[in-house]
Amino acid sequence: MDFLVLFLFYLALVLIGVVTICICSKTHYLKGLVRGGAQIISYITPECLQRTMLKLLHYLFHTRNHTFILLHLILQGMVYSEYTWEIFDYCQELEFSLHYLLLPYLLLIVNLVFFMLSCVSNPGTVTKANELLFLQVYEFDEVMFSKNMKCSSCNLRKPARSKHCSVCNRCVHRFDHHCVWVNNCIGAWNARYFLLYLLTLTASAATMAVVSTVFLVQLVVVSDLYLETYVDDLGHFQVIDIVFLIQYLFLTFPRIVFMLGFVIMLSFLLGGYLCFTLYLAATNQTTNEWYRGDRAWCQHCPHVARPPSAEPQVHRNIHSHGLWSNLREIFLPATAHYERKKI
Secondary structure, eight states: OHHHHHHHHHHHHHHHHHHHHHHHHOOHHHHHHHHHHHHHHHHHSOHHHHHHHHHHHHHHHHSOOSHHHHHHHHHHHHHHHHIIIIIIHHHHHTTOOHHHHHHHHHHHHHHHHHHHHHHHSOOOBOOTTTHHHHHTTSOOOSSSSOTTOBOTTTOSBOOTTOEEETTTTEEETTOOEEETTTTEEEOTTTHHHHHHHHHHHHHHHHHHHHHHHHHHHHHHHHTTGGGOEEEOTTSOEEEOOHHHHHHHHHHHSHHHHHHHHHHHHHHHHHHHHHHHHHHHHHTTOOHHHHHHHHHHHHTTSTTSOOOTTOOOOOOOOOSOOOHHHHHHHHHSOHHHHHHHHHO
């Protein structure tokens, strides 16, 4: 029973991760799906329960809270506990290289450092003191970002590539998105920490998946299990195949197989999101700009209604200056360097 509970808990956390990543990307396709799903659910769910769920969702995704930080740490602790108790000891008995086994722990330490920095660092909050400085950093394209625009909430002039975050209630320079997992905005000054956090998190999940897979394969090879035969339901001798091996390993090491399935799914999810984030970094875009640019492209579609007199405005990425220059802007933001010199 404890294995079933563990599996359901892992599955629920994976689903939460998928939903959260999708919400962070905020594509219009997702909004349409969510809107349609919400309408269907509203017909079969009592109003009191709907109100409770809406309040809970608003608290989780539209207010600053530490729920997902605690969930992140609990999930990481559970996975590493399973790895330590189930995989580490067995692998030592099979004489695996200690450096190989300790790599996930090294990645964990580095990951927690960048996780903490992503949580507590200033993303590039626009204030009266640095407003003029931020206005000079990026050029206005007059399509997505126009000059002389004021933030109605902060009452400050909006620098190019900035956005007001409704969750944090502040304008953020080179705003990317608000990440609930770190309870902070991702902007010009902490984008490098978030990128390295995501990179090490993906690497740690992938490393544990590889170690667990190699352990199970080594176990099968050492025990010569793949050479054995079994009697099927008809009384015939059959050579052990992949399906039978998986079933055998599942019944013999259920916790390891559950953990392996979880970290494999997590590796694919995080790997996909990491590739998207690296693409944005390489092309000098933010999630906010990519989403708004995607919407601007859709406005040219024939089914989108617009006034007859409206001239179509084409968005071009004017901030990309080559791969190395774009990456340097992520890891060495000019405004942060300027601020340190002033201090």
